[in-house]
Amino acid sequence: MSRVRRADAAGLAAAVGALRAGELVGMPTETVYGLAAIIDPAHPDAVERIFTAKGRPADNPLIVHLEAMESLGGVARTVTPLAHRLATACWPGPLTLVLDASDAVPRTVTAGLDTVAVRVPDHPVALALLRELDAPIAAPSANRSGRPSPTLAAHVEAEFGAEVALVLDGGPADIGLESTVVDVRGEVPVVLRPGAIDAEMLAEIAGGVDHATSPASTSASPGTRYRHYAPDCRVHLLAPDSAVSFASDIAASGAAVGLVAAGLEDLDRRVTVLARPTDAADLARVLYASLREAEVLGLDDLVVASVEETGIGRAVMDRLRRAAGRR
Ligand code: TXA
Ligand code: MG
Numbered sequence: 001m002s003r004v005r006r007a008d009a010a011g012l013a014a015a016v017g018a019l020r021a022g023e024l025v026g027m028p029t030e031t032v033y034g035l036a037a038i039i040d041p042a043h044p045d046a047v048e049r050i051f052t053a054k055g056r057p058a059d060n061p062l063i064v065h066l067e068a069m070e071s072l073g074g075v076a077r078t079v080t081p082l083a084h085r086l087a088t089a090c091w092p093g094p095l096t097l098v099l100d101a102s103d104a105v106p107r108t109v110t111a112g113l114d115t116v117a118v119r120v121p122d123h124p125v126a127l128a129l130l131r132e133l134d135a136p137i138a139a140p141s142a143n144r145s146g147r148p149s150p151t152l153a154a155h156v157e158a159e160f161g162a163e164v165a166l167v168l169d170g171g172p173a174d175i176g177l178e179s180t181v182v183d184v185r186g187e188v189p190v191v192l193r194p195g196a197i198d199a200e201m202l203a204e205i206a207g208g209v210d211h212a213t214s215p216a217s218t219s220a221s222p223g224t225r226y227r228h229y230a231p232d233c234r235v236h237l238l239a240p241d242s243a244v245s246f247a248s249d250i251a252a253s254g255a256a257v258g259l260v261a262a263g264l265e266d267l268d269r270r271v272t273v274l275a276r277p278t279d280a281a282d283l284a285r286v287l288y289a290s291l292r293e294a295e296v297l298g299l300d301d302l303v304v305a306s307v308e309e310t311g312i313g314r315a316v317m318d319r320l321r322r323a324a325g326r327r
Contacts, residue, residue, distance in 0.1 A: 018165035028170020034139030067130035261305035
């Protein structure tokens with residue numbers, strides 16, 4: 001029987017019951033689906049179950065989800081003026097803030113770090129769940145470690161089956177890429193993972209922005225060290241004007257090829273077109289589903305046309321390079 005449940009009153013009540021019993025629940029958010037566990041001193045095992053189910057390295061910390069900004073003081077030791085400013089401007093929304101952690105945050109959540117990553121998701125189902133649970137939720141993306149993040153309830157079920165008590169169906173994720181992660185302990189936000197809240201927006205709100213580029217600062221966001229988003233087929237990232245000819249060439253040599261690109265002129269008929277995104281935001285929405293579909297169809301190669309690295313395009317290209325195994 002399917003574990004996907006409608007997010008009506010009965011579905012929410014079942015999810016709250018499961019979380020209170022220390023079980024895992026698939027939770028929709030505006031970015032991607034999360035694998036939720038209650039943060040509760042009475043259930044230390046719940047958060048540990050996330051690491052086991054995902055096969056997640058124990059040194060990769062989880063994001064704490066809150067229902068409202070007012071609870072931030074409970075998980076952060078110090079709410080810096082910068083954090084306050086960004087939270088006010090962007091929450092609920094796809095922005096995760098890294099701050100010094102309060103003693104109330106179990107170190108299983110932070111993977112032993114003294115900092116905590118926290119956000120208020122902009123999805124009515126996630127917010128209703130947090131409100132009724134009346135406790136913070138730890139939730140990484142609901143994929144096994146190294147795999148594409150889920151953007152549909154069905155993806156979570158395919159990934160975890162009976163390891164989740166249920167998956168609340170919140171429809172397709174609006175954004176399709178994980179939240180922007182920024183270190184806001186200092187005066188200027190430092191981007192640890194790009195997302196839909198882009199550098200230009202952060203600079204506008206905060207008066208400046210930095211990017212974690214050196215190996216030392218990258219280690220401040222442990223998750224970015226690992227290879228990610230990789231499906232079981234080769235992923236090729238091509239300039240828009242050469243994607244079609246490249247896909248056609250490898251299809252002609254006998255490979256099963258998929259394509260994600262807007263223009264299709266002169267495309268070899270053996271190539272399977274998975275999506276025709278109109279811009280970077282549209283590609284963000286369909287990217288992970290396309291990676292999964294390429295697997296389901298048993299394709300050997302997936303060719304994706306690149307986008308400009310401005311706005312959300314920077315985040316899209318970051319994920320695509322990882323999927324293509326280029327970092
Ligand atoms: O959009 C999202 O953020 C989704 C939804 C479900 O909220 N969640 C998500 O979680 O993408 P996850 O676990 O897949 O990615 C969390 C990222 C990882 O790169 C992790 O290393 C980083 O946030 N992170 C967590 N805590 C951190 C901390 N204290 N300092 C630096 N980076 C941290
Ligand atoms: Mg993830």
